[in-house]
Amino acid sequence: xxxxxxxxxxxxxxxxxxxxxxxxxxxxxxxxxxxxxxxxxxxxxxxxxxxxxxxxxxxxxxxxxxxxxxxxxxxxxxxxxxxxxxxxxxxxxxxxxxxxxxxxxxxxxxxxxxxxxxxxxxxxxxxxxxxxxxxxxxxxxxxxxxxxxxxxxxxxxxxxxxxxxxxxxxxxxxxxxxxxxxxxxxxxxxxxxxxxxxxxxxxxxxxxxxxxxxxxxxxxxxxxxxxxxxxxxxxxxxxxxxxxxxxxxxxxxxxxxxxxxxxxxxxxxxxxxxxxxxxxxxxxxxxxxxxxxxxxxxxxxxxxxxxxxxxxxxxxxxxxxxxxxxxxxxxxxxxxxxxxxxxxxxxxxxxxxxxxxxxxxxxxxxxxxxxxxxxxxxxxxxxxxxxxxxxxxxxxxxxxxxxxxxxxxxxxxxxxxxxxxxxxxxxxxxxxxxxxxxxxxxxxxxxxxxxxxxxxxxxxxxxxxxxxxxxxxxxxxxxxxxxxxxxxxx
Amino acid sequence: xxxxxxxxxxxxxxxxxxxxxxxxxxxxxxxxxxxxxxxxxxxxxxxxxxxxxxxxxxxxxxxxxxxxxxxxxxxxxxxxxxxxxxxxxxxxxxxxxxxxxxxxxxxxxxxxxxxxxxxxxxxxxxxxxxxxxxxxxxxxxxxxxxxxxxxxxxxxxxxxxxxxxxxxxxxxxxxxxxxxxxxxxxxxxxxxxxxxxxxxxxxxxxxxxxxxxxxxxxxxxxxxxxxxxxxxxxxxxxxxxxxxxxxxxxxxxxxxxxxxxxxxxxxxxxxxxxxxxxxxxxxxxxxxxxxxxxxxxxxxxxxxxxxxxxxxxxxxxxxxxxxxxxxxxxxxxxxxxxxxxxxxxxxxxxxxxxxxxxxxxxxxxxxxxxxxxxxxxxxxxxxxxxxxxxxxxxxxxxxxxxxxxxxxxxxxxxxxxxxxxxxxxxxxxxxxxxxxxxxxxxxxxxxxxxxxxxxxxxxxxxxxxxxxxxxxxxxxxxxxxxxxxxxxxx
Numbered sequence: 001x002x003x004x005x006x007x008x009x010x011x012x013x014x015x016x017x018x019x020x021x022x023x024x025x026x027x028x029x030x031x032x033x034x035x036x037x038x039x040x041x042x043x044x045x046x047x048x049x050x051x052x053x054x055x056x057x058x059x060x061x062x063x064x065x066x067x068x069x070x071x072x073x074x075x076x077x078x079x080x081x082x083x084x085x086x087x088x089x090x091x092x093x094x095x096x097x098x099x100x101x102x103x104x105x106x107x108x109x110x111x112x113x114x115x116x117x118x119x120x121x122x123x124x125x126x127x128x129x130x131x132x133x134x135x136x137x138x139x140x141x142x143x144x145x146x147x148x149x150x151x152x153x154x155x156x157x158x159x160x161x162x163x164x165x166x167x168x169x170x171x172x173x174x175x176x177x178x179x180x181x182x183x184x185x186x187x188x189x190x191x192x193x194x195x196x197x198x199x200x201x202x203x204x205x206x207x208x209x210x211x212x213x214x215x216x217x218x219x220x221x222x223x224x225x226x227x228x229x230x231x232x233x234x235x236x237x238x239x240x241x242x243x244x245x246x247x248x249x250x251x252x253x254x255x256x257x258x259x260x261x262x263x264x265x266x267x268x269x270x271x272x273x274x275x276x277x278x279x280x281x282x283x284x285x286x287x288x289x290x291x292x293x294x295x296x297x298x299x300x301x302x303x304x305x306x307x308x309x310x311x312x313x314x315x316x317x318x319x320x321x322x323x324x325x326x327x328x329x330x331x332x333x334x335x336x337x338x339x340x341x342x343x344x345x346x347x348x349x350x351x352x353x354x355x356x357x358x359x360x361x362x363x364x365x366x367x368x369x370x371x372x373x374x375x376x377x378x379x380x381x382x383x384x385x386x387x388x389x390x391x392x393x394x395x396x397x398x399x400x401x402x403x404x405x406x407x408x409x410x411x412x413x414x415x416x417x418x419x420x421x422x423x424x425x426x427x428x429x430x431x432x433x434x435x436x437x438x439x440x441x442x443x444x445x446x447x448x449x450x451x452x453x454x455x456x457x458x459x460x461x462x463x464x465x466x467x468x469x470x471x472x473x474x475x476x477x478x479x480x481x482x483x484x485x486x487x488x489x490x
Numbered sequence: 491x492x493x494x495x496x497x498x499x500x501x502x503x504x505x506x507x508x509x510x511x512x513x514x515x516x517x518x519x520x521x522x523x524x525x526x527x528x529x530x531x532x533x534x535x536x537x538x539x540x541x542x543x544x545x546x547x548x549x550x551x552x553x554x555x556x557x558x559x560x561x562x563x564x565x566x567x568x569x570x571x572x573x574x575x576x577x578x579x580x581x582x583x584x585x586x587x588x589x590x591x592x593x594x595x596x597x598x599x600x601x602x603x604x605x606x607x608x609x610x611x612x613x614x615x616x617x618x619x620x621x622x623x624x625x626x627x628x629x630x631x632x633x634x635x636x637x638x639x640x641x642x643x644x645x646x647x648x649x650x651x652x653x654x655x656x657x658x659x660x661x662x663x664x665x666x667x668x669x670x671x672x673x674x675x676x677x678x679x680x681x682x683x684x685x686x687x688x689x690x691x692x693x694x695x696x697x698x699x700x701x702x703x704x705x706x707x708x709x710x711x712x713x714x715x716x717x718x719x720x721x722x723x724x725x726x727x728x729x730x731x732x733x734x735x736x737x738x739x740x741x742x743x744x745x746x747x748x749x750x751x752x753x754x755x756x757x758x759x760x761x762x763x764x765x766x767x768x769x770x771x772x773x774x775x776x777x778x779x780x781x782x783x784x785x786x787x788x789x790x791x792x793x794x795x796x797x798x799x800x801x802x803x804x805x806x807x808x809x810x811x812x813x814x815x816x817x818x819x820x821x822x823x824x825x826x827x828x829x830x831x832x833x834x835x836x837x838x839x840x841x842x843x844x845x846x847x848x849x850x851x852x853x854x855x856x857x858x859x860x861x862x863x864x865x866x867x868x869x870x871x872x873x874x875x876x877x878x879x880x881x882x883x884x885x886x887x888x889x890x891x892x893x894x895x896x897x898x899x900x901x902x903x904x905x906x907x908x909x910x911x912x913x914x915x916x917x918x919x920x921x922x923x924x925x926x927x928x929x930x931x932x933x934x935x936x937x938x939x940x941x942x943x944x945x946x947x948x949x950x951x952x953x954x955x956x957x958x959x960x961x962x963x964x965x966x967x968x969x970x971x972x973x974x975x976x977x978x979x980x
Contacts, residue, residue: 031897032896033892033895033896037895038891038892038895041891041894041895042891045891110843110853111842111843115842115843156888156891156892157887157888157891158887158888158891170809171809172807172808172809172810172812173807173808173809174807174808174809174810174883175809175810178807178810178883178934179934181885181887181935181936182934182935185936223809225812249813251812251813251815251816252812252816288817288820288957289813289817289955289956289957290813290934290955291954291955291957291958292957317662317663317664317668318662318663318664319660319661319662319663319664319665319713319715320662320664320665320668322662322715322741322742323739323741323779323780325741326741326742327778327779330778352601352605353600353601353605363600393664393668395671397647397648397671398646398647398648401528401531401532401535401646401647401648402523402528404531405523405527405528405531406522406523407521444668444669444672444780445671445672446671446675446938448936448938464781465779465780465781466779467778467779467781467782468781
């Protein structure tokens with residue numbers, strides 16, 4: 001019995017999971033390093049905005065909060081219950097939650113269908129209970145939900161991220177919990193992320209439909225080991241893709257991936273070609289790794305709709321420029337020539353060794369102002385340009401060395417380096433603010449380098465290899481081509 | 491007139507480039523931030539072990555070293571001259587070097603064939619001069635040579651790396667100069683790296699033949715925009731590949747890459763398929779990005795020869811394990827089942843929720859000692875295992891949080907975290923020391939995380955995505971299959 005689709009977030013059946021105003025927590029204690037205690041601390045330290053009611057059979061309080069002996073004794077009916085308990089006590093606690101009137105439950109505990117045998121029978125018991133009371137369950141065998149706005153976090157990892165725009169539905173808890181830091185280096189964060197576990201009740205499709213109507217979510221990422229409701233998935237994905245991009249990393253397609261997925265969540269996978277076809281049909285962009293999954297999300301969350309597939313590359317180094325050009329060519333992107341007007345305007349900012357082809361290569365001798373302001377400003381006005389792909393190499397170390405060569409003392413350089421990086425990034429940010437065209441960076445430096453980090457924080461995707469940048473650009477082009485075709489045909 | 495191949499490093503025609511005991515430097519000054527001064531400082535600060543003779547028409551000394559007004563006035567004939575001069579004075583200085591008897595010259599200056607027109611004529615002038623005196627030239631339009639053992643470094647970037655094992659021949663100076671830090675994060679460094687520029691004289695093939703006999707070089711990386719001596723390249727590569735692996739990143743194959751390469755160094759590229767066929771024929775591993783180029787070098791430089799293509803994956807998280815398994819399947823690697831004996835031995839170290847398939851998934855609840863010592867030690871003895879691919883996730887942040895949950899104070903945790911990381915890495919290092927089988931890590935953490943960094947410094951490749959790890963494993967498998975086939979047929 002699935003509720004009808006609604007455009008309203010509040011009417012979505014998962015609303016009180018991701019926006020719980022209060023929750024009962026089963027499985028935290030005051031001693032020991034149990035999973036329950038770790039998750040409980042994680043929830044508290046992540047800044048959850050609602051009320052937490054720990055439930056414990058013996059303790060009066062749990063880590064500073066008043067505790068209740070059972071669900072029956074709770075002073076109110078919380079929006080959500082979180083169960084991190086030994087497998088065998090889960091059914092009775094779930095039953096007690098039902099009696100109390102709790103209608104949203106996250107079961108983190110494992111030991112059910114995924115281990116086979118008696119686990120399958122135990123999961124059937126859970127199903128009977130939720131049908132009896134009309135409870136919705138996320139899990140079991142999952143890490144539940146992360147919502148960065150309301151600071152809900154039922155994973156063991158501390159949530160520090162500001163509210164973000166990437167929605168995630170994952171058949172692996174690791175790809176929720178272990179990605180906080182990864183995403184933060186990209187200047188990204190989850191809006192809401194679901195670890196769906198065994199999908200006993202709430203499944204991939206339900207969560208996608210929540211993210212569909214979630215206004216914080218700009219792009220939806222999926223980690224898929226197998227799909228249960230194929231037809232519904234297809235319909236939902238096709239509808240959602242016309243509103244916001246969906247990127248999927250599917251690992252059940254190869255024989256080895258299929259086996260691994262099965263022993264992980266007991267999901268049944270289908271052949272790779274079937275999924276490839278299905279994804280294409282409903283406009284889902286397919287990623288082949290976690291890196292690709294979040295690279296595509298990065299570009300799709302940050303970049304405006306492009307006018308076409310024409311990429312202009314700006315560089316001051318031949319090799320990186322040629323590498324970017326090569327991979328553009330392989331990926332079906334175009335490298336348009338600049339117009340006569342652009343070339344004329346550029347001429348006064350480029351040395352005689354420069355190339356005004358595409359890549360625009362200013363060669364080594366460039367001052368930061370011209371590279372980060374004049375040149376991109378001029379190029380971005382070119383009517384043939386749909387994307388600007390720019391090589392970024394402004395390492396603190398090298399700047400320092402140049403300053404020392406120029407005669408400055410070690411002490412003087414610190415502040416000067418900060419100034420140089422700031423003036424470069426300020427100039428470039430001005431250019432970015434004035435253009436409506438997508439701008440993407442690439443570098444071989446660490447994304448923790450000061451200049452790169454600054455640009456990423458500003459919202460510009462900067463990829464550590466042009467191959468990654470170009471794949472992400474390709475995803476953006478593919479997505480808007482799909483969307484516009486669907487909208488025309490509708 | 492190319493000299494015959496010799497197995498002796500000293501007899502190699504490029505010996506006095508990469509092992510220059512003394513060099514004359516043209517183009518440094520005491521003022522201003524010219525390229526010459528930057529490179530001069532870079533050379534001095536990189537710890538060059540030989541004698542440097544700056545040449546300057548007016549100054550008595552350059553940055554603390556006695557200067558000489560011209561090549562003719564040098565007190566001895568240095569092994570090498572480095573020219574970082576305005577284009578138009580290069581011919582006369584080269585002529586002076588020839589008169590003096592200098593036989594190795596690096597011409598960093600650009601403005602020759604690569605800019606067309608008069609540049610072509612100027613390069614012809616240079617050719618006449620070197621033939622007259624029998625000079626060998628690297629360049630022009632290059633960044634010359636880096637040798638980490640003798641601390642030769644004619645790039646503008648400071649060289650801090652210890653002596654390394656990756657030889658590089660690059661048709662882009664950037665991929666020499668801008669890769670020092672990139673490689674150091676992988677725990678790698680160049681042995682000798684050549685930026686060949688316009689290849690007026692010394693070319694790709696010459697440099698490959700130097701690296702062939704260089705005992706410091708374990709693996710050879712090539713960045714290619716176009717090949718001039720196809721037949722010689724093929725012969726050399728085939729011979730070298732039987733001794734040490736060669737990995738090539740070729741960007742001239744796509745139409746766009748070809749154009750970019752041409753405007754960069756004036757190199758003529760051939761169609762992609764031609765190069766793919768040629769590379770395959772001579773055992774060169776083809777990379778499609780700089781990331782792949784150095785990933786393959788990383789694995790090839792660090793890992794022993796494998797017994798076959800059987801990969802066993804060890805994880806404590808289902809998603810990362812399934813992702814690794816999936817990509818192994820796609821890449822033609824095998825995921826063998828563990829023997830009965832191994833499974834029996836493993837059983838006592840794994841919880842009941844664990845999977846003893848492949849991936850071996852210990853699930854969340856594991857202690858570091860069992861994950862980093864007992865389990866890998868047992869798995870590595872399995873006769874079906876050729877590679878161990880292990881998921882690494884030991885983030886300082888998460889450990890800290892657990893310690894606080896366990897009741898320790900903020901202050902106590904610092905030392906404890908260091909202890910936990912050290913005991914994990916020490917245990918794992920013991921396992922690595924005892925096995926002759928290749929072990930590769932994968933993670934989604936930054937490679938700057940303490941535990942990951944430690945393992946990388948120990949010499950273990952740790953890739954930031956299983957897709958990268960598996961591609962590198964594939965390169966290792968392909969290389970040894972080629973090598974062994976060639977040796978059998980010889």
